[in-house]
Amino acid sequence: MSILTVKNLTKRFDGLVANQDISFDVAKGSITAVIGPNGAGKTTFFNMVTGVYKPTEGSIMMEGQSLVGLKPHTISRKGIARTFQNIRLFGSISVLENVMVGLHNHLKGSLLGIMLSLPSSKREETFAQEEAYRILEYVGLAEFLNDEAQSLSYGAQRRLEIARALATKPKILLLDEPAAGMNPRETKELTDLIFKMREELDLTIILIEHDMKLVMEISEHIIVLDHGEKIAEGNPEEIRHNPKVIEAYLGTGAASTAS
């Protein structure tokens, strides 16, 4: 069963075509990778799904409901969360507070209750902190809870982005180059975390990634973009042997040599 369906999705910026007529389905509970050379339009695609950009044409449906034209915070509420290619944490607030921003929509935060310091508001604050702590534990960052986010190591910052995204309680998690800049050990831990999240949190994961070893190991379904168009789709084995994909990555001629 598909959780996300895109049909004829196109995005143009003043003549530049970033995504051209892209259509595919993402199966519920799957790990899907979107790959392609730099400038293929992968992040543009993520930006359309999360409401940062409005598609020029085409439709994006999540569980039968259209996402086109919705504001980013509404789409977040519907259950789509993401991380960023270039880390975008709230650098000068604490690690715990970063996760608490993600919890925003799951707290009532009644202004009146806060002003009158009602017990229910106090309980909610405690709940928020405990919940944020639990998520930090889940990704292995609990020990850093009071540190400023920007003081974390690079790999830890990427994990914190995942923790913050998890706090919004998503159904679909979009990871934009989660392994970028990671050393092999960190990449291994990330792979484990992605599998664990899918199993335990009932998530559908879509990731953009350049680390082909990671992509081939982790994904069940791969979508290949080049110059904004979908050039191939299939399981890792099919993609590995697809001449169009080899050509896109290595140039004309490489495909015939490989076969």
Added chain:
Amino acid sequence: MLAEILHTLPQVLIDGLALGAIYAIVALGYTMVYGILELINFAHGEIFMTGAFIGTAILITLTGLGWIAVMPALLALLLVLVITSVLTGFIGMGIERIAYRPLRKAPKLITLITAIGVSFLLQDLVRFITEVKRGNYILTGPSMFTDRVEVKTSSVLSVFNDASFKESFIIVFVVAAIMMITLDFFINKTKWGTAMRAVAQDRDTSALMGVNVNKVIGLVFFLGSALGGATGVLFAIQYGTIDPYIGFILGLKAFTAAVLGGIGNIRGAMFGGILLGVLEMFASANLTLMTNGVFGAEYKDVFAFAILILVLLFKPEGIFGKVVMEKV
């Protein structure tokens, strides 16, 4: 000379704290909006002034109805503060909605000019309404809390003279302190405060984490303007007479206080406000003495701003400010 400065020090501190508390709360409004939108909301001084007029108008009306005579003065004050701050809060939110939000993507300078425009609009609107109703745009409210309290500071240190203050000083100071502590708690401990700090750092990412950015910005304007309006009421009670132009200079000074403390920094604004108030009162009491009569008390602003320039020369980011890298 030192002895003479010390004679007046207790009085300088009392007057400085009263004025400084007012600067501090108005500065909070500037600093919060700047922190979240990088906009210098020049209309904020006029929100303060509008609050002073609304508060005074309510007091005059209540007096006319004979309620003030039967009500405990503190209760009347509380009522006026609450009504005024809610009204000015909505005015601030409305200004953001109508004048600033459509310009959110325009260059900063355009919004700044709009803010100056809104500022003139509010001045003339208040002046017009007051003139129509009272025939004069200078307004004197009913006098409240005017009894003087003597403080025997000379018994603490013999070099001090005794000081005195109006009862309203206590009101100004206590209400200001409550407002500042509440705001600090709100920003640091609640879901909405956390969202405000997140939006101040990265608006787009906050939206992607499910934060309704427009609601948060609206809330910032509501809070800043509600505090500013309430401070206007305090000002009217402490200093008695108001006119539609009090917001201009006071707004400039509060903005200065926000810069002094480090713009965008809440605690910095509080500290900067108090510091500026005390410096100004110190200058007003001692300038003649310190310069052998060359400069009189009327040069107090020059003195306060000279200190500001000195601070900013050595610490351009303000006392509590952090060095910010320009976003690329």
